[in-house]
Amino acid sequence: MADEFADLRPAATDPFPRPDEGPGAEVPLLRPRRRRRRVGRWIAGVLVAALAVGALVAQPWDAQRRQAWADQWVVWTEPQPERIEQLAERLTLTETGRRIFFASRPRIDAASDFQEHCPLEAGVVLGCYGSGTIYIYDVTDERLAGTVEATAAHELLHAVYERMSRDERSRIDALVAEVVAGLDEDDPNIATVAGYAERQHADEWHSRVGTGYEGLPAELEAHYAEIFADRARVVAFERERTAQIDEYSERIEQLSAELDAALADLEQRSAAYDAAIARLEADIADFNRRADTVGGFASQEQFQRERGALIARQEALEADRLQLNADVDAYNAKIEELKTLDAQRAELYSQLDSRSAPEG
Numbered sequence: 001m002a003d004e005f006a007d008l009r010p011a012a013t014d015p016f017p018r019p020d021e022g023p024g025a026e027v028p029l030l031r032p033r034r035r036r037r038r039v040g041r042w043i044a045g046v047l048v049a050a051l052a053v054g055a056l057v058a059q060p061w062d063a064q065r066r067q068a069w070a071d072q073w074v075v076w077t078e079p080q081p082e083r084i085e086q087l088a089e090r091l092t093l094t095e096t097g098r099r100i101f102f103a104s105r106p107r108i109d110a111a112s113d114f115q116e117h118c119p120l121e122a123g124v125v126l127g128c129y130g131s132g133t134i135y136i137y138d139v140t141d142e143r144l145a146g147t148v149e150a151t152a153a154h155e156l157l158h159a160v161y162e163r164m165s166r167d168e169r170s171r172i173d174a175l176v177a178e179v180v181a182g183l184d185e186d187d188p189n190i191a192t193v194a195g196y197a198e199r200q201h202a203d204e205w206h207s208r209v210g211t212g213y214e215g216l217p218a219e220l221e222a223h224y225a226e227i228f229a230d231r232a233r234v235v236a237f238e239r240e241r242t243a244q245i246d247e248y249s250e251r252i253e254q255l256s257a258e259l260d261a262a263l264a265d266l267e268q269r270s271a272a273y274d275a276a277i278a279r280l281e282a283d284i285a286d287f288n289r290r291a292d293t294v295g296g297f298a299s300q301e302q303f304q305r306e307r308g309a310l311i312a313r314q315e316a317l318e319a320d321r322l323q324l325n326a327d328v329d330a331y332n333a334k335i336e337e338l339k340t341l342d343a344q345r346a347e348l349y350s351q352l353d354s355r356s357a358p359e360g
Contacts, residue, residue, distance in 0.1 A: 067163050071103030083108060090149055091234060097156065097227035104159045106134040108148060111357035114138070124353045127151035129158040141351040146240030150211060153234045157207040160227055173202045175220040176209050212238045248345040255338045262331050266324070273320055280313050 080088075080102050087106070088098050109117070117135045118128035126147060127136045134155040139147040164172065183190060189212065193204050209216065210224045211234050224231050287310055290296030297303040350356040 064163060064165050068099070071099050071163075074103040074105070075099055078102070078105070080106075087149065087152055090237075091153055091156075092229040092231075093156075094225075094227060094229050097229075100159050100163065100227070101134070101152075101156050104129070104132060104134040104156070106136065106152060106155075108136045108138045110138050111354040114354045120355060124349065126352060127155045129155045129162075132159075134159060137352075137354050139352060141348070143244040143348060144241055144351055146237040146243075147352070149237040150234070150241045153211045153228070153237065154207045156227065157210045158203060161203045161206045169202070172206065172220070172223055175217060175223070176202070176205050179209050179213065179216060179220065180205055211235065245345060245348055248341050248348065252338060252341050252345065255334050255341070259331065259334055259338065262327070262334070266327060266331060269320075269324055269327075273317065273324060276313075276317055276320075280310070280317060283313075284310055 075098070084102070084106055087108075088101055091097070091101075093101055107113075107117075114135060114137045117130070117133075118125050118137075125137070126139070127134065129135070134152065136148055136151050136155065139151075161169070180190075189205075189208050193201055193208065196204050209220075210227075210231070214232065214235055216224070221231070228234050287306060291303065297306070
């Protein structure tokens, strides 16, 4: 998708005419002849523009060429807000990328405006591309830095895909499919894209592969390089936007595994402790019964020996009880940490959901 239109800008009218052409100018001796020359120059200018337009019209029907001209016209006639310009810079957009991005009239909307444009039935939605316009939810939480950039890049690639010819789509779809086939089975994008309508899979994978994966085949990298001068930065935004949530999720997963293992261990040890206590209490009762019975022990040495053994068992079980209680306390502390992390993650997720934004 080579950029043919970077230098084709319409000639601007001169806002500062020469002094001899203003209303206070001195009337020349040959005014009629001079006016004919000026009209001639104007007609010549119109003729040049007409020839340029005529040359375009005379081209064989090419939807991509005409779309590119239409996009360039939007770029020329509709200046972008400073924030959108800065966003294009952060995404390292090429001339082609900037043209398509700006022609898609990108908007970074607060919750109420965003909800008017993007369907929210599927849950959390960060952006959408519809009717030729890119809509991006304005996520401002610093813990989610990179979300606006990653969303803009994703939606831009939808606009790019829409502008591709049928042959180019077939070629790129095949390259993307090879990448997808090599992904791990537990890659979260596989389950996510599976939830889309079948007809949307190729388009969706084109955006996700282009913004979320490094080390693509050279031919596919070349395709995305037409849009992003430094695609690695785009991938970095995608990773950055989920970094805090991923950190919470990894710790939650780790804690859950530790708690599952600890619970099984505590249950086993608690059962063993209860059984040992029951045996000790039975043995103590038997010892006391024999101690109260004449001839219960053959000698004083036997009495002291059995008594010492019972005391040792009692002390060992007390140590087990203290350790068990300490481990139960540690288990409960992890339960509280898990609850806190889960609440923090839920709160962070809410920052991504325009429906959770406060009204006003």
